[in-house]
Amino acid sequence: MPVVRAPSLPRMASPSTHLEFDAERVREIARRWSDRDGGLLPALLEINDRFGHVDARAVPILAEALNRSRAEVHGVLSFYHDLRTEPPARHTVALCQGEACQAVGATRLLAEIRQAGLDDHDVQVAPVYCLGNCALGPCALVDGELVARLDRTQLIGCLS
Amino acid sequence: MTSLGRIYVPGDAAAVSVGADRVAQRIADVVATRGIDAEIVRTGTRGMLWMEPLVEIDAPGGRIGFGPVSEHDVADLLALGRAHPLCIGPVAAHPFLATQQRVTFARCGVVDPTSVDEYRRHAGLRGLYRALDLGPEAIVEAVTESGLRGRGGAGFPTGIKWQTVARTPADARFVVCNADEGDSGTFADRMLMEGDPFALIEGMVIAGLAVGAERGFVYIRSEYPYAIRRMQEAVDTARRDGFLGRDLLGSGHHFDIEIRRGAGAYICGEETALLESLEGRRGQVRPKPPLPAISGLFGRPTVVNNVLTLAAVPTILAEGSAYYRDLGVGRSRGTMPIQLSGNVARGGLVERAFGLTLREIVEEYGGGTRSGRPVRAVQVGGPLGAYWPTALLDTPFDYEAFLERGGMIGHGGVVVFDDSVDLAEQARFAFEFCAEESCGKCTPCRLGATRGRETMERILAGERIEPNIELVRDLCEVMRDGSLCALGGLTPMPVLSALEHFHEDFARR
Ligand SMILES: Cc1cc2nc3c(=O)[nH]c(=O)nc-3n(C[C@H](O)[C@H](O)[C@H](O)COP(=O)(O)O)c2cc1C
Ligand code: SF4
Ligand code: FES
Numbered sequence: 001m002p003v004v005r006a007p008s009l010p011r012m013a014s015p016s017t018h019l020e021f022d023a024e025r026v027r028e029i030a031r032r033w034s035d036r037d038g039g040l041l042p043a044l045l046e047i048n049d050r051f052g053h054v055d056a057r058a059v060p061i062l063a064e065a066l067n068r069s070r071a072e073v074h075g076v077l078s079f080y081h082d083l084r085t086e087p088p089a090r091h092t093v094a095l096c097q098g099e100a101c102q103a104v105g106a107t108r109l110l111a112e113i114r115q116a117g118l119d120d121h122d123v124q125v126a127p128v129y130c131l132g133n134c135a136l137g138p139c140a141l142v143d144g145e146l147v148a149r150l151d152r153t154q155l156i157g158c159l160s
Numbered sequence: 161m162t163s164l165g166r167i168y169v170p171g172d173a174a175a176v177s178v179g180a181d182r183v184a185q186r187i188a189d190v191v192a193t194r195g196i197d198a199e200i201v202r203t204g205t206r207g208m209l210w211m212e213p214l215v216e217i218d219a220p221g222g223r224i225g226f227g228p229v230s231e232h233d234v235a236d237l238l239a240l241g242r243a244h245p246l247c248i249g250p251v252a253a254h255p256f257l258a259t260q261q262r263v264t265f266a267r268c269g270v271v272d273p274t275s276v277d278e279y280r281r282h283a284g285l286r287g288l289y290r291a292l293d294l295g296p297e298a299i300v301e302a303v304t305e306s307g308l309r310g311r312g313g314a315g316f317p318t319g320i321k322w323q324t325v326a327r328t329p330a331d332a333r334f335v336v337c338n339a340d341e342g343d344s345g346t347f348a349d350r351m352l353m354e355g356d357p358f359a360l361i362e363g364m365v366i367a368g369l370a371v372g373a374e375r376g377f378v379y380i381r382s383e384y385p386y387a388i389r390r391m392q393e394a395v396d397t398a399r400r401d402g403f404l405g406r407d408l409l410g411s412g413h414h415f416d417i418e419i420r421r422g423a424g425a426y427i428c429g430e431e432t433a434l435l436e437s438l439e440g441r442r443g444q445v446r447p448k449p450p451l452p453a454i455s456g457l458f459g460r461p462t463v464v465n466n467v468l469t470l471a472a473v474p475t476i477l478a479e480g481s482a483y484y485r486d487l488g489v490g491r492s493r494g495t496m497p498i499q500l501s502g503n504v505a506r507g508g509l510v511e512r513a514f515g516l517t518l519r520e521i522v523e524e525y526g527g528g529t530r531s532g533r534p535v536r537a538v539q540v541g542g543p544l545g546a547y548w549p550t551a552l553l554d555t556p557f558d559y560e561a562f563l564e565r566g567g568m569i570g571h572g573g574v575v576v577f578d579d580s581v582d583l584a585e586q587a588r589f590a591f592e593f594c595a596e597e598s599c600g601k602c603t604p605c606r607l608g609a610t611r612g613r614e615t616m617e618r619i620l621a622g623e624r625i626e627p628n629i630e631l632v633r634d635l636c637e638v639m640r641d642g643s644l645c646a647l648g649g650l651t652p653m654p655v656l657s658a659l660e661h662f663h664e665d666f667a668r669r
Contacts, residue, residue, distance in 0.1 A: 037458065038420075040440035045382075045421060072441075079442040081424030082382050098344030099539055100575045102589070103502035104530065129426065129543070129593060130344035131383050133174050134575070135209040135500065135507025144385070148177035 018052035018087070025050070026058045030065035040066050040076055044083055053084035089124035091159060094141040097127040100134035109138050112152050123159055164191070164198040164238070165218035170269065171202030172212075172354045173386045174347070179230060180213040186231040187215070190238055204355015206269030207509030208256050216251055217241070225251035256506060256525060261487065263495045264472050265348075265511050268355035274393065276401045279358045285403060287474030291366045292411050294477075299370040300326060303473060305481035307493030312338055312429075312466030313542070313570045313646075315559045318473075321463060324453040325371040328461040335367045335376040335415075335463045336438065336456070337470055339391075340422055340429035342381065343542025345573030348497040348509060349467035353380070353387040356471070357394035361404060361417060363470035366477060367463050368415035376415065377457070379434055381422040392419045426597035430645050431464040433599060444599045445645045466571070468497055489515035492558035502539075502575035503529045512557075519553035521574055533578040537662065539586075541570030543593050544650035546657035547583055566657060568650075583662035587632075588616035590654040594647060605648025608639040612655070619666055629659065629666055 019025070029046050033039030043062060047054050054077055063070045077083050095110050113125055133139045136148035142158045169175075169184040184200060191198045208214060214227035215237070226237055226246040237244045248254055262268075271278040279285065291299050304319025325333055337360065341349040353360060364376045380388050395417050398404035406414045425443045427433045432446035435457050456462025472494060476484045484494045492514035498521055501507045505527035522528075522538060529535055537547050546567035548555075555561050562569050591612035598605045612635045619628045636652035643649040659666060 038438050038440035041423060041437060042420065042440075045423060066440075068440075075442050076440065079425065079444075083423055099543060099586070099589075100345040100501040100573075102586075103575055103577045103581065128383070128424075129597075130342065130346075132341060132347040132350040132381075133177055134345045134347055134502065134573070135504070136174055136178060136212070137501070139177065141383070146173055146177040148174070 019050055021051060021055045021057060023057065023061060026061050027065065030062050034065045034067075040068060040073065041080075044073075044077060044080075048083050052087050056085070089122055091123045091143055092141075093123060093125045093155070093159070094128040094131070095125060095155075096129070096131050096133075096137065096139045098130035098134065098137075100130070101137035101139055104137045106138040109150065109152060109155070113155060116152070116156065162194075162196050164196055166199045166201050167191075167218075168201050168203050168216040168223065170205040170212060170214060170355075171273075172205035172269075172351060173384070174209050174351075175205050175212040175214070176386070178212050178228070182231045183213045183215065183229050183234060186234040187238070190235050194238070196238065201272050203271065204268045204273055205351060206251065206257065207265065207351060207511075208254065208506070209508040210506045211248070214251075219250070222250045222252055224249055225254070256508070256510075260511050261495050261513050262511050263475055263484070263487070264359070264468060264497055265352065265356070265509065266475075267359065268351060271356065273355050273357055273390065274397065276358065276397060276403075279356075283478060284358055284474075285362060287477035288362050288365055288403060288409070290477045291369055292409065292413075296326060296370050296372060299366060299477065302477060302481045303370070306476040306484040307481075307488070307491070308469065308472055308476060308484065309492070309559065310466055311468035311472070311496070311571060312431075313343075313568075315569075318465065318469055321453050321465070322367065322370050324451070325373075325461040325463050328454050330461050332375070332458075333371050333373040333461045333463075334457045335364050335371070335373045336431075336435070336452075336465075337364055337376065337378040337467060338429065338431060338434060338464055339378050339380040339384075339387070339467050340434060341384070341467070341571070342426040342429040343544075343571050343573055345501050345539070345542060345575040346499050346571045347501075348499050348572065350384050350387050351509060352467055352471055352497075353384070354390050357391050358398060359471045359474060360391070360467055361394060361398050363473040364417060365404060365408065365415050366473050367465065367470060369413060371461070371463055373463070374414045374416070376417040377420055377438055378417060379420050379422060379428070379438060381428075382424055388419060388421055395419060425599075426593075427599040427645075427647060430647065433645075434464065435462065442599075444601050447644060468571075487513035489513075489556065489558050490560055492560070496557060496569070496572050498557065498572045498574060500526050500574050500576070503531055503578045504576040505530050514558045515556050517553065518548075518555050518557060518574070521557065522553060522576055526576060529576060529578040531578045531580075533580065535576055536579040537577040537581055537583060537586075539575045539577070539654065540573065541568040542573050543590065544568075544646065544653055545570050545573070546653050547586060547661065548657065549661045552661075566653070566660075568653070583658040583665040584616065584620055585665075587655045587658040587666075588613060588620060590651055590658075591616055594651040598647060599645075602642070602644040602648065604639045604642035605644070605651075608635050608643075608648065609651060611635055612639075612651075625667060632659070 033043035211227035428443040594609035
């Protein structure tokens with residue numbers, strides 16, 4: 001029998017799997033991280049993953065559980081690119097604009113995608129700077145999945 | 161029933177991004193319907209990335225390879241074997257690999273990264289056993305003797321850092337692995353964590369023994385979800401196997417590792433910002449002194465090392481410091497995993513002893529540009545590295561040779577550009593990147609980068625070019641001399657090197 005070990009990239013929770021705000025669940029996450037050193041960022045990340053963003057109502061819950069001021073929690077929340085305070089669009093494209101991808105046309109690709117009007121409330125296109133796949137550019141994370149050697153047709157194909 | 165033995169398909173994120181999972185699935189289907197006896201193993205990547213997905217099959221003279229394979233090739237490939245047009249013969253004999261000196265990456269792409277048995281069979285844990293025999297002082301001495309310098313960018317001697325941590329009195333010490341790998345054009349940390357995660361764990365355990373730390377953290381950027389999962393699994397496996405955790409390998413020593421995820425901030429690769437982030441705060445740079453080696457994570461003496469630095473340590477212990485030191489040139493000892501990317505025909509990982517020339521890297525390994533047009537510029541060392549013309553391609557790859565010519569090797573990224581590149585635009589981008597990623601702590605960086613971007617935009621629009629170039633130079637001086645960390649301090653490097661070597665791109669508006 002063939003033995004197949006085929007791990008694939010873990011999928012990010014897509015908007016369809018994001019949960020509605022639930023104070024009890026937030027409290028549970030906060031409690032779990034409260035006795036861990038430096039637990040605030042991992043707690044925020046977990047909330048962000050679970051609910052798609054960090055609702056303003058989560059801030060006081062975290063502050064209390066982790067014994068930090070609301071201002072501190074807010075400061076951390078606003079610092080990191082990954083942490084959102086609004087729900088994400090249905091699809092997200094993080095298109096690499098790092099130098100190695102620029103060298104194979106990533107700047108033009110971003111302009112073309114924006115021109116094609118794909119960047120609307122359904123699809124959010126954002127530049128990122130390097131996805132660690134620089135030999136196979138242009139690269140993007142499309143709904144959390146890494147895709148490489150992209151061109152315009154392919155990228156539009158990914159999205160429709 | 162035919163038997164094919166083991167079939168290897170990389171499970172590395174780069175390979176998966178070009179279809180390796182589909183290929184693996186198709187192989188499993190074909191093998192099952194034809195009743196072939198075979199085991200499919202998901203390895204890391206060999207680093208011949210233009211050839212991914214690269215499928216390998218056991219053969220008497222060593223594994224033979226096929227690439228780049230798509231799922232549509234699989235049925236024919238399994239039927240034809242060596243006669244298939246995608247066959248590249250014995251993989252290890254391929255010119256891209258045969259001339260390399262794989263020390264840190266010896267196992268990557270070869271072994272099943274989830275198997276401790278295979279890790280042991282391929283020389284894994286020998287360094288750790290040796291370290292347990294030697295004891296802390298002799299470990300530090302071996303690392304110092306090897307000449308190993310930090311591979312994260314600054315090139316600081318690793319042995320000296322460890323000695324400082326070991327000698328600073330404290331109730332606890334930490335080992336932090338910097339796996340933030342934010343530099344564009346670099347991917348070796350990711351490749352290693354996905355293809356040989358136990359090597360990093362072994363290196364961290366040895367560091368823990370050397371400095372008397374019992375806890376370690378690996379801070380991995382969020383853009384690497386697969387590496388995060390791989391490392392988490394590897395830590396669990398290592399603990400189960402007994403070479404991590406309490407009383408590791410029955411030695412009476414304890415060392416455990418926690419995996420932490422970044423949250424999308426380039427500055428968190430800077431060691432003090434990384435420590436702030438690990439402590440659960442905004443990733444803002446701390447003034448130095450105190451050095452993290454004296455007062456680091458939670459105020460305790462802390463080793464902060466890059467993935468490649470730590471992963472080089474097991475070999476140094478296992479083979480002896482002389483083995484490592486005898487590779488390389490001048491004050492650059494050992495091997496450097498060089499990452500070749502951008503507009504290049506054969507992009508991938510080239511691990512060689514220091515001292516080969518940039519030309520060998522770009523022309524012989526890389527085979528020139530992917531577009532087929534002439535090479536015009538290379539940027540070495542990430543977004544803060546210099547842009548160089550082809551006239552500098554004969555520079556040997558070593559820390560000092562690069563510094564002498566106004567560049568830096570950084571984390572070992574080499575990005576190739578063809579003649580369609582506009583270096584004035586690249587200079588504008590360097591400021592934009594700095595403005596985007598600045599932590600905001602100091603004015604020269606925060607305001608200088610924005611001013612620089614605006615000024616470059618004027619130059620690109622053909623406005624008052626020469627006075628604006630002067631302004632750019634002044635801004636660069638202020639940023640270089642007045643910034644707290646190297647993000648602001650080194651942004652002038654790509655800008656000024658572009659101005660120096662490609663002035664025509666600024667003037668011709
Ligand atoms: C802006 C900036 C970004 C950095 N990014 C990284 C990084 O992504 N990975 C890394 O290992 N070092 C990075 N460094 C270097 C670290 O500050 C530090 O020198 C390094 O982690 C020490 O490890 P090493 O001695 O093993 O190189 C960065 C430095 C600066 C100033
Ligand atoms: S140079 Fe920039 S990134 Fe570095 S400390 Fe100052 S503001 Fe922060
Ligand atoms: S520069 Fe685009 S993946 Fe690295």
